[in-house]
Amino acid sequence: MKLLLEMVEGLRIAWDAIGANKLRAVLTTLGIIIGIVTVTLMGAAIRGLNAAFLTSVSAVGTDVFFIQKWPWFNEEPWWKLLKRREIYLADGHAFIRKANPHWHVNLQSVGVRTLRYGHNVATGVFLVGNTETAVVTDDLSFSAGRYFTAAEVEGHRPVCVLGADVARNFFPHGQAVGRRVRIDDMAFEVIGVLEKKGKFLGIENLDNTAHIPVTLMGRGFTFFPGIRIAVKVGGLAHLEDAREEVRAVMRHVRRLPPTDPDDFSVNSLEAFIQKFTQVSRIIGGVGLFITGLSLFVGGIGIMNIMFVSVTERTREIGVRKAVGAKRRAILIQFLIEAAVICLLGGLIGLGLATLITWGIARFFPATLSLPIAALALGVSALTGILAGFLPAWRAARMNPVDALRSE
Amino acid sequence: MSLIRLQNISRRYQMGTETIHALREVSLEIQRGEYVAIMGPSGSGKSTLMNVLGCLDSPTSGRYELNGTDVSEMDDNELAEVRNREIGFVFQTFNLLPRSNALHNVELPLIYAGVHADERRQTALTALQQVGLGDRVHHRPNELSGGQRQRVAVARALVNQPSILLADEPTGNLDSKTGEEIMALFEELAQKGNTIILVTHEEDIARQARRILRIRDGLIASDERLERKS
Ligand SMILES: Nc1ncnc2c1ncn2[C@@H]1O[C@H](COP(=O)(O)OP(=O)(O)OP(=O)(O)O)[C@@H](O)[C@H]1O
């Protein structure tokens, strides 16, 4: 009970003391502010990235392997990879013939093209050539119509499926299916519209797209002659075995002697996720380092200003001791003052971080979370208490006669 | 039983190689309800004696019994508690908290005694009324005259109903008229039975007490009891 009274008195003194030196308190707390801003922003960025990444990744699934000329994460020097052969549609077909019958294999090719409908023009559309299996490998769903069939792919039929944004752009009142759009100079019949997907990592628009049979992509619709082979192996168990099997089939297709290295890469989201986790760990680590450093510097500043405060108020300490304040009461008083200054810094930091997060959230996924905010405040109060301890201890141990005699 | 009992109290200060004897084997008894004035030249050890009596300072050697308990061997925290319960101190320079108003200044000892806000406020108000400052409770020290400040200090010293009121040159910073007002207040308190010990340089102020101790070079040179004035 007495402790509580002493703490209330401590708060009151802290408030008075800080009020008398507002600017000093704010300047002192700069290090804390920077520390709190960094830690909350890092937290917000990592959280936002994670959330965006997971929603994006879960759309594709981690049991899909992509056989490509280039690896997603470069383990080897690029000039060695340059000698690799391109993967053509013929390789894809050969792969399908030799593939495990449980797999779903999609042959993909991409490019960026301009689409027209009447006078409407859509530029920079992400054009994807697919086989009918894309419905499974890319986990597609439709808001209207259907996907193209194997027969349409093999028969080079000029049909297309539009992404949600392209469809809404050309056909704001619906009724896309059955219309004809032009891609470059070729007319395509719209047979389906994809459901809205949102943005990948919150940045890349996944709905500004159009799908056509991959067999038509060779005809000048893509810059790259090569394709990639997407293999959905089905089931997440034994992914590494499945990867080996996919690799073996492709080596067979390529007729590689056993001593030769692969001349292709088997990419998967698994590796992407690992890489991503690694990156977000690095961001987190750097963030923690900066936070720790600025909190440390901030803590030193607080310690310094608390020593000043103790010296300035030596006489007050003497008076309090003379009327019966014990060491504990004086200690608490100065610890609270240090903690309040730091909390103030923490609050200012949080305010800044909220503003910044709010600003960058427009073009980068970032969300501030309550636990992070609470943690930030806790950490700043703790910094204050740790940094304030030495000065407070000095004050608590003062001899009342000496303290009263000080000027 | 004496309220205060000093036996061979010494207080020495070590200044480099030199030892300063501020008090030399002082023995003294003061009864409950006494009104004592301490006089002596500057540097004779008056303040040192007051600090020992007020448990602000511990003697280097000797035994000090206050209210029957030995306080000479107590540690910092125990002494703080004794000061809180038994001692009321009035200083020459008032020593009020400059940023707090009169009421809060007077409440201070009660806070450290663990008294609750409502009761604390009430007690402090009563104490301020006793010293005639019932209409100045929300003034800060810099909004009060010297005499009023010293009254606040007296109210603060009395608020815990201590056994002893110690005043080290309480009129030293006041003009003679205000000084007399404070002395009238002390007289009133003495008549109510409070034990008062005050240090002064002025003979006619000392004459208002019932007993005068004269100190020279850390020793009690004389101990004179005055006849009660009519
Ligand atoms: N903290 C200290 N360190 C060293 N010497 C001290 C200390 N405090 C007091 N003294 C010495 O002890 C002696 C007594 O000092 P004290 O303050 O008790 O004198 P006083 O009688 O109150 O004088 P005054 O009338 O000027 O207030 C002096 O010689 C002083 O210099």
Ligand SMILES: [Mg+2]
């Ligand atoms: Mg003195």
